[in-house]
Amino acid sequence: MNTVATNDRFSEEEILKRAAALAKGEDEPGFILNIPRDEVYSMAALSLLCALYGSKSEAITIIEGARAFFPSDGTMGTIHARICRLFEMREELLEILVSTENWAEMSCEDRLERMEMALEEGFYEQLTREKSRLGIIPAHLTERHKNLIARIPVVENRNLNCKYS
Numbered sequence: 001m002n003t004v005a006t007n008d009r010f011s012e013e014e015i016l017k018r019a020a021a022l023a024k025g026e027d028e029p030g031f032i033l034n035i036p037r038d039e040v041y042s043m044a045a046l047s048l049l050c051a052l053y054g055s056k057s058e059a060i061t062i063i064e065g066a067r068a069f070f071p072s073d074g075t076m077g078t079i080h081a082r083i084c085r086l087f088e089m090r091e092e093l094l095e096i097l098v099s100t101e102n103w104a105e106m107s108c109e110d111r112l113e114r115m116e117m118a119l120e121e122g123f124y125e126q127l128t129r130e131k132s133r134l135g136i137i138p139a140h141l142t143e144r145h146k147n148l149i150a151r152i153p154v155v156e157n158r159n160l161n162c163k164y165s
Contacts, residue, residue: 018032028072029068029069029071037070040066041075041076043062043065044062044067044075045079047059047063047066048082051087059087060087063080074107074110077096078106078113081093081096081113082117084096090121093121094123097117097118097123098126108137112141112144112148115131116148119151
């Protein structure tokens with residue numbers, strides 16, 4: 001007899017339902033496992049702290065673990081990108097910048113930070129892609145955005161139809 005193990009939190013039916021949603025890509029592991037996103041953000045913050053203290057292996061291990069729970073979370077992706085920049089892991093940084101799947105859930109701050117990273121690393125094609133996805137700039141970020149745009153090489157500084165709130 002093939003049965004699914006149950007625990008105190010989930011019935012067999014709930015486990016099967018959540019596993020099916022995960023397999024279909026409808027939910028992320030953190031949601032399926034009922035892990036609070038704030039706790040995972042704490043893990044991401046710890047990984048950045050490890051990176052700032054020079055503990056590359058620990059920082060990468062922790063952020064990759066945190067991202068495994070919520071792989072499409074833009075904030076955690078941005079933290080991962082910061083860590084890659086700190087350790088001069090250019091290929092990994094570009095992969096993170098390119099692989100962002102869920103722009104709708106990314107904050108404008110994260111988008112601007114990713115644009116700044118792309119500019120500073122010379123990833124102009126990625127910068128152009130991210131710039132086109134930016135949308136409306138909140139008032140508190142207007143100056144930061146204008147400063148960023150001013151730093152983009154003239155060749156790249158076209159089609160900047162940005163709207164400010």
